[in-house]
Amino acid sequence: MTQGIPQKEDFEITLPNRARGDITPIPAGSARAVPPLCAEPHISPFIRISSGALCLFLVAGFLLAASLSPSPRGYGTHQQLGLPPCSIQVLFGIPCPSCGMTTSFCWFVRGEILKSARANPAGLYLATICALLIPWTAAISLFNRILLIREPLRWAVILGCLYFFVALTQWGVRFYFAAC
Numbered sequence: 001m002t003q004g005i006p007q008k009e010d011f012e013i014t015l016p017n018r019a020r021g022d023i024t025p026i027p028a029g030s031a032r033a034v035p036p037l038c039a040e041p042h043i044s045p046f047i048r049i050s051s052g053a054l055c056l057f058l059v060a061g062f063l064l065a066a067s068l069s070p071s072p073r074g075y076g077t078h079q080q081l082g083l084p085p086c087s088i089q090v091l092f093g094i095p096c097p098s099c100g101m102t103t104s105f106c107w108f109v110r111g112e113i114l115k116s117a118r119a120n121p122a123g124l125y126l127a128t129i130c131a132l133l134i135p136w137t138a139a140i141s142l143f144n145r146i147l148l149i150r151e152p153l154r155w156a157v158i159l160g161c162l163y164f165f166v167a168l169t170q171w172g173v174r175f176y177f178a179a180c
Contacts, residue, residue, distance in 0.1 A: 042144050049081035058134050062109050074119045077102040094178050097122070097171035117128035122167035129159055 014077045043051075070079040075095065079085060088096035104123025107116035108131075149155055167168050 043140070043146060048141055048144055051137045055134055055141060058130050061130065065102070065105040066109045068102065068106050070115070070119070072104045075100040076122035077105055077106055093156070095171070095174050097167045101126070121170045122163060123161055125166050129163070
């Protein structure tokens with residue numbers, strides 16, 4: 001025996017009889033069975049109906065944008081709906097962060113991406129996200145599963161923050177050039 005180094009000893013762990021019965025496999029059809037990672041759970045009826053309603057709402061928004069004529073000024077298209085002019089522009093003479101949003105959507109549905117970006121870059125971003133949401137929300141309603149995205153709430157927050165960043169940045173640039 002070498003001093004300071006303990007020798008290996010063979011040992012066996014024995015479980016009491018009552019513990020041996022607890023390690024039997026769970027049947028696949030059991031309620032306690034864990035589903036495989038690739039199987040996505042069904043969603044609640046509320047989420048399924050809400051997803052279908054959102055899809056229809058987005059389609060209606062694009063149809064409305066297609067029925068309007070884009071304003072040649074780059075903003076003010078919303079006035080065709082009977083809405084008043086932008087209050088910030090009337091009161092202060094500067095465009096607000098959403099000025100040109102409706103015009104941007106109108107150009108987007110016509111495939112005029114550059115004109116959409118000129119009217120309002122945040123509008124182009126939002127129209128693109130809405131266009132991508134239409135097939136995704138339709139698929140959720142039809143297949144009763146959240147598809148492609150593991151954490152939709154996290155993505156909604158990320159895309160929402162990015163939208164506000166784009167909107168405020170373009171507003172700052174417009175405000176700067178309006179002041180010059």
